[in-house]
Amino acid sequence: MNEFLAYFRFSGPFIALVYTLWLFVTGSVDMTWLLLGIVPVILLLEATLGESHDVHPYRHQGVFVAAMYVFVGATLLLFTLFVWMLAYGYRGIDLLWLGRGVEALTGFDMRAAHADDDWTNYLAAALAVAVLNGFSAIGLGHELGHRTGDTVAHAISRFAGVTCGFTYYAIEHPLGHHETVGTPYDSSTALRGESVYGYFLRTSKHDYTAAWEIESERMRRLGKPVIHWQNRLLQGWAGEAALALAIVLVAGPMGLMWVLLAALGTHFAYKAGTYPQHYGITRVPGSTVKAHHAWDPAHRFDFWLSLGTVRHANHHVNGELEYWKLALQERGARMRLGFIASILLGLIPPLWHRYATPLVIEWDERLASPEERKIAAEHSEWTGRPAFVAHAARLRQQAGDDTDAGEMALA
Numbered sequence: 354m355n356e357f358l359a360y361f362r363f364s365g366p367f368i369a370l371v372y373t374l375w376l377f378v379t380g381s382v383d384m385t386w387l388l389l390g391i392v393p394v395i396l397l398l399e400a401t402l403g404e405s406h407d408v409h410p411y412r413h414q415g416v417f418v419a420a421m422y423v424f425v426g427a428t429l430l431l432f433t434l435f436v437w438m439l440a441y442g443y444r445g446i447d448l449l450w451l452g453r454g455v456e457a458l459t460g461f462d463m464r465a466a467h468a469d470d471d472w473t474n475y476l477a478a479a480l481a482v483a484v485l486n487g488f489s490a491i492g493l494g495h496e497l498g499h500r501t502g503d504t505v506a507h508a509i510s511r512f513a514g515v516t517c518g519f520t521y522y523a524i525e526h527p528l529g530h531h532e533t534v535g536t537p538y539d540s541s542t543a544l545r546g547e548s549v550y551g552y553f554l555r556t557s558k559h560d561y562t563a564a565w566e567i568e569s570e571r572m573r574r575l576g577k578p579v580i581h582w583q584n585r586l587l588q589g590w591a592g593e594a595a596l597a598l599a600i601v602l603v604a605g606p607m608g609l610m611w612v613l614l615a616a617l618g619t620h621f622a623y624k625a626g627t628y629p630q631h632y633g634i635t636r637v638p639g640s641t642v643k644a645h646h647a648w649d650p651a652h653r654f655d656f657w658l659s660l661g662t663v664r665h666a667n668h669h670v671n672g673e674l675e676y677w678k679l680a681l682q683e684r685g686a687r688m689r690l691g692f693i694a695s696i697l698l699g700l701i702p703p704l705w706h707r708y709a710t711p712l713v714i715e716w717d718e719r720l721a722s723p724e725e726r727k728i729a730a731e732h733s734e735w736t737g738r739p740a741f742v743a744h745a746a747r748l749r750q751q752a753g754d755d756t757d758a759g760e761m762a763l764a
Contacts, residue, residue, distance in 0.1 A: 359409050360416055362657045363677065366488045367420070370427055373481050377434040378455060380466030382478045392697070398654045399691035405653035408680045417677050421493045425513045428489035432516045435482050435615070436600060439608035442470045446603055475611045483517075483618025490519040491623050492660050495526060496676055511589055515596055517619040520589025525564035531672055533563075535636030535646045545633035545713050545729075546736025548702040553624040629688065629695040630665050633713035635721065635728040642669050644682035645720040648712075651681055655692040663692045686716050706738070714744050727752065 376382050411417070433449070440446040441464065447453060452464040467474075490513045497503075497510035507523060514520040525540070533539035540559040543552040568586040569579045577583060600609045629648055636646050647665040655663040661676025666685035668674065688695055689712070699705045717729045726748050733745035 356412075359411070360413070362409075363417070363420075363660055365658045366485075366492070366660065367424060370424065370431065370485055370488075373485060374427065374431055374434065376481075377431065377438065377478065378463055378466075379461070380463070380470070380474075382438070382470075382474050382481070392693075395654075395658070395693050396691070396697075399652050399693055402652070402654045404651040405656060406651065406681045408678055411677060414675070414677065417675065421496060422509070424493055425489050425497075425509060428485055428513070429516065431485060432482060435478050436604060436608070436612070438467060438470060438478060439475065439600070439604035439611055441467055442475070443605045443608050444603060448603055476614075479611050479615040480618060482615040483622060486517040486519075486615065486619045487622045487626070488660070490514040490517050490619065491522065491626075492662060494519065494522065495662075496660070497523075511585065512592075514589065515592045517616040518593055519619065519623075520593060521561055521564040521586060524567055524585060525560055527672065528567045529563045531642070531669065533638070534631060534642055534669060535634045536638045538563075538638065539631070541627045542631040542634065543628045544735075545710075545732050546706070546738050546741060549625055549628045549699045549705070550702075552628055553621055556624065557620065625696050625699060626662070626692075628699050629692070629709075632709055633732075634686070634716065635725045635732060637722075637724045637728065640724075644670055644685040645716070646686075648686045648688050649681060650688040650690065650692045650695070652691040659692060684720070686712075686720060688712075710738070710740050714740070717744070717748065723752070 434451070437448040437451050440448040441452065447464060452462075452467075455461055455463045494510040494513040497506040497513075510523040511520050514522050530539055530541045533542075535542055537544070540556040540563055543549070547555070564586055568584055572579050572581060572584055575583070580587070582588070597609060597612075600612050604612075631647055634646055634648070636642070644666040647669050649666050650663050652663070656679075661668075661679045664676075664679035664681060666682040667679045668676075670682065690698065690708070698708055717726055717733075721729055730745040730748040730752070733741035733748070736742070
């Protein structure tokens with residue numbers, strides 16, 4: 354029985370998705386109470402379920418592979434219902450005859466249930482789509498995107514990103530972020546002293562420029578022009594543009610506005626999630642990525658809820674390892690708060706800096722290499738924050754003392 358139940362550890366996002374599908378069909382998409390109620394529950398579970406360092410030896414790992422494809426498909430269904438809501442609300446169109454189909458199969462009148470939808474319902478629906486698209490396009494799309502030898506998985510990873518403007522992600526993440534993590538060239542590493550909002554504004558454009566550089570180089574290696582139908586980035590953008598045009602046709606400009614708001618929400622959720630994962634960490638460009646170049650919480654519930662995302666250090670050490678096999682790295686940088694608590698704290702910059710600054714200083718002193726400490730001293734000075742500036746002075750003094758000691762030993 355325990356072995357059977359172990360397969361349900363990662364079921365949280367799936368349960369949330371099925372429940373949200375039910376809300377969309379029944380016209381109950383007013384989730385203010387849910388959003389206000391679920392966050393305290395998550396924080397409570399995060400704090401009370403303890404820590405876990407183990408990796409369960411699952412015998413039927415194909416269950417998780419199949420579940421990824423099912424989840425991506427169900428998320429696309431959720432997005433279709435979202436567009437149906439907008440098309441029915443703004444144009445009176447029963448898109449794909451979904452309303453009639455539901456009524457014919459179940460007797461439930463979905464069109465009548467959505468007759469009184471207004472902006473509050475559309476906002477709640479956009480937030481739900483933003484979060485669940487994050488799990489699909491970023492979480493599981495990320496997992497599928499790392500299956501670089503599986504063309505079907507990689508294609509589905511890119512396709513899953515069409516609905517939220519994330520087709521670039523399957524290109525930039527494995528070939529960009531995994532090479533530049535911990536450096537100023539990385540669009541998923543927040544600089545020390547930087548707020549999540551500054552991080553979002555600074556790196557969002559860089560995501561696309563980095564992906565363009567990577568794909569342009571691939572096209573040159575193939576001996577083809579950059580502007581070519583085989584350019585995967587252009588393929589993705591064409592898919593996103595086609596989807597936007599289709600939404601305008603069925604739901605009008607206002608419908609497109611809500612879809613774009615959901616996509617923006619997914620992008621911000623992605624940045625809010627990556628913000629604490631590499632915050633303030635430094636690495637010498639071109640050096641080997643090691644376990645201490647990512648922050649991990651040890652919380653059991655975070656591992657289950659995030660589909661392994663929180664064991665990020667292990668993922669960077671071995672990017673091909675499936676999420677259910679990821680283990681905490683003993684030499685990894687450790688968050689004191691849980692992942693969800695860290696994300697929420699990051700939304701309030703003064704509290705975040707009070708929490709994170711001592712952690713980053715400890716990282717420099719305990720885990721950073723001598724070369725990384727030199728970079729850390731520069732980055733700490735750039736922040737202009739008193740604690741970091743004083744820390745930079747100590748690092749420079751320590752480096753000077755070490756140099757003097759080395760010269761004396763040579764003499």
